[in-house]
Amino acid sequence: MIRHAIAGSAGGVLLALSAAAAAQSAPPVADPSTRGEWTLGAGVIAIDSPYAGEDSRLRPVPLLGFDGDRFFVRGTAAGVHLVQSGGFTLDAIASVRLDGFDIDDLGRSELLANGVDAALLEDRDDGLDAGFRATYGGGWGALALEAVHDVSDASDGFEVALDYRYTWLLGRSAITANVGSSLLSDDLAGYYYGTLDEEVARGVTAYAPGSALVHRIGVTWMHPLGATWHVVASAEASQLPDELRDSPLLDPDSDRSGRLFLGFSRRF
Numbered sequence: 001m002i003r004h005a006i007a008g009s010a011g012g013v014l015l016a017l018s019a020a021a022a023a024q025s026a027p028p029v030a031d032p033s034t035r036g037e038w039t040l041g042a043g044v045i046a047i048d049s050p051y052a053g054e055d056s057r058l059r060p061v062p063l064l065g066f067d068g069d070r071f072f073v074r075g076t077a078a079g080v081h082l083v084q085s086g087g088f089t090l091d092a093i094a095s096v097r098l099d100g101f102d103i104d105d106l107g108r109s110e111l112l113a114n115g116v117d118a119a120l121l122e123d124r125d126d127g128l129d130a131g132f133r134a135t136y137g138g139g140w141g142a143l144a145l146e147a148v149h150d151v152s153d154a155s156d157g158f159e160v161a162l163d164y165r166y167t168w169l170l171g172r173s174a175i176t177a178n179v180g181s182s183l184l185s186d187d188l189a190g191y192y193y194g195t196l197d198e199e200v201a202r203g204v205t206a207y208a209p210g211s212a213l214v215h216r217i218g219v220t221w222m223h224p225l226g227a228t229w230h231v232v233a234s235a236e237a238s239q240l241p242d243e244l245r246d247s248p249l250l251d252p253d254s255d256r257s258g259r260l261f262l263g264f265s266r267r268f
Contacts, residue, residue: 039065043263050254053107063265089135099192100126114248120202127154141166157188176220184212193247209243234261
């Protein structure tokens with residue numbers, strides 16, 4: 001997901017959005033006035049989980065940021081600018097995918113109602129994605145196309161995402177709206193929403209959702225606290241397609257998932 005930042009607000013927005021979007025997001029165009037500065041902070045993500053018996057999940061996230069002429073670190077993502085020309089940027093990126101979960105956090109009775117014995121299931125790990133992101137931005141906002149592949153042996157899948165983002169200034173605050181879609185490959189969707197081969201071998205019913213297209217919409221609010229601190233809050237909702245909603249790992253009435261993020265960062 002893209003982050004289109006404006007002068008004076010880039011530091012906080014870059015970090016918070018990188019964390020809140022959890023590795024499926026793309027940073028905004030960096031503010032030249034913060035070039036070469038480090039940002040440090042912390043935040044927490046509240047995930048409205050669609051998984052059976054798990055109402056919500058809290059995850060602390062460290063916020064680390066640096067924007068150099070070529071290299072950048074933004075929350076849970078890092079990368080190198082390969083091309084920068086006018087409003088166009090092409091980056092090589094690596095980012096953490098925070099979609100993993102422990103089976104013990106799911107409801108055993110809810111899974112059993114779906115015909116699944118929790119004792120036969122395995123945890124799903126977070127992943128590390130690597131790939132490329134092309135971003136084009138201007139006064140009209142920013143558009144980004146991102147393609148990443150899991151390089152951590154978690155899902156071994158890939159994701160292609162297209163996002164649009166626009167930022168408004170309201171006094172000292174910045175409000176950013178975003179909308180986008182992601183295509184999850186068979187392996188990626190199958191790892192987090194399907195049943196694994198080793199689980200099926202133990203007697204779990206086989207379920208492979210295939211590739212899936214997920215749509216999302218979100219909003220982020222950023223406000224400076226003095227000269228060096230920022231507070232950022234964001235909310236995002238994703239619509240789950242039928243391929244994912246039919247998973248035996250999910251609550252039967254789950255048709256969407258959501259994330260709330262709150263964080264504080266300081267520029268040095």
